Amino acid sequence: GAVVSQHPSWVICKSGTSVKIECRSLDFQATTMFWYRQFPKQSLMLMATSNEGSKATYEQGVEKDKFLINHASLTLSTLTVTSAHPEDSSFYICSAPTLGGGGDTQYFGPGTRLTVL
Amino acid sequence: GQNIDQPTEMTATEGAIVQINCTYQTSGFNGLFWYQQHAGEAPTFLSYNVLDGLEEKGRFSSFLSRSKGYSYLLLKELQMKDSASYLCAVSGNNRKLIWGLGTSLAVNP
Numbered sequence: 001g002a003v004v005s006q007h008p009s010w011v012i013c014k015s016g017t018s019v020k021i022e023c024r025s026l027d028f029q030a031t032t033m034f035w036y037r038q039f040p041k042q043s044l045m046l047m048a049t050s051n052e053g054s055k056a057t058y059e060q061g062v063e064k065d066k067f068l069i070n071h072a073s074l075t076l077s078t079l080t081v082t083s084a085h086p087e088d089s090s091f092y093i094c095s096a097p098t099l100g101g102g103g104d105t106q107y108f109g110p111g112t113r114l115t116v117l
Numbered sequence: 118g119q120n121i122d123q124p125t126e127m128t129a130t131e132g133a134i135v136q137i138n139c140t141y142q143t144s145g146f147n148g149l150f151w152y153q154q155h156a157g158e159a160p161t162f163l164s165y166n167v168l169d170g171l172e173e174k175g176r177f178s179s180f181l182s183r184s185k186g187y188s189y190l191l192l193k194e195l196q197m198k199d200s201a202s203y204l205c206a207v208s209g210n211n212r213k214l215i216w217g218l219g220t221s222l223a224v225n226p
Contacts, residue, residue: 032212043204043218044160049211057211093159097212101165102172103148104212108159 002100003027006093006109013084014117020080021112023050023094029074030096034106035067038091050077050094084116119143121217123205128223133195137220139188139205147208151179151190154202154219163203164190192222200224 003026013019023033033050048069049057056069068080081088091113095106121141129135141149148167152160166172166181166188178191192199205217 034213044216046213046216049213091157101150101162103150103165103167104208105150105162105165106214107162108152111159 002098002105002107004094004096004107004109006112008112009110010113010115012115012117015085016083018080018082019084019114020078021092021094021114023077023079023096023109025075025096025098025107028096028098030077030098031074032097033071033077034095034097035069035077035079036093036095038093038111044093047079050079052077081114084114086116089114089116119209119215121205121207121215123203123217123220125218126221126223128225129192129195131195131197131224131226134191134193135195135222137190137192137203137205137222139190139217141186141188141205141207141215141217143207143209143215145209146183147210149179149181149188150206150208150214151177151188152204152206154204156201160204195224197224197226 005024007022031052035047036044050071052071058064071077093111095108097106123139151163154160164179171180176193181188202219204219206214
C-alpha cells in the first residue's frame with residue numbers, strides 16, 4: 001500500500017512555457033501533499049504544502065504566482081510551473097503522508113525531471 | 118533554530134556493517150524517519166522511530182534516543198545495491214519533515 005504516482009516522469013519545454021505536474025495517491029486519500037525540489041547533489045527542498053479544499057502554503061522564498069498548486073481532490077495535487085526558465089530545471093518530487101510505516105509517514109512519488117531549454 | 122546533522126559521506130565494504138548517525142535539534146518532535154535515495158530517484162521510506170530504542174527490519178535497524186537528540190541507521194550484510202544516499206528527517210509541526218543533508222554511502226566490493 002501507500003503508493004504515490006507522478007506524471008510526467010520527465011519533461012522538456014521551451015523557456016516561457018508552462019508545465020503541469022500531477023501527483024496522485026493511488027491507494028489512500030491525502031488531504032495534504034508536499035512538493036519538493038531537488039537540484040543535483042543537493043538535499044530535498046520543501047517548496048509548498050498542498051491542502052485539499054484550501055490554498056497551498058508556500059515556504060519562504062518560493063513564488064506562489066510562479067509555482068501554482070491546486071489540490072483538486074483527496075487523491076490529486078498538481079504543480080504548474082508558469083513561464084518556466086532554465087533555472088527552473090530541477091527534479092520535482094511530491095509526497096503524501098499517511099499512517100503507514102508506524103507513524104505519519106510521507107510516501108514519495110517517483111519524481112518529475114524538468115528541463116527548460 | 119532547527120538543525121539535523123549527519124555525515125556527508127561514508128564508505129564500507131560489501132558484507133560489512135555500517136552505522137550512519139544523525140543528531141537533531143528541532144522545536145517539535147513527532148518521530149524520526151530514515152529514507153534511502155538512489156541517484157536520480159525519489160526517496161523511499163526505510164524506518165520510523167518515535168519511542169526510544171531499536172527498531173529492526175531485516176538487514177536495516179534504526180535507533181532513537183530522544184533525550185540525546187540522536188538516532189542511527191544500522192545496515193548489516195551490506196550489498197552493492199545499498200550504495201545510496203541515506204536521509205534522516207524529523208517530523209515537526211504541520212506534518213512537515215525537517216531534513217538532514219543526507220549521507221552518501223559507497224559500498225565497495
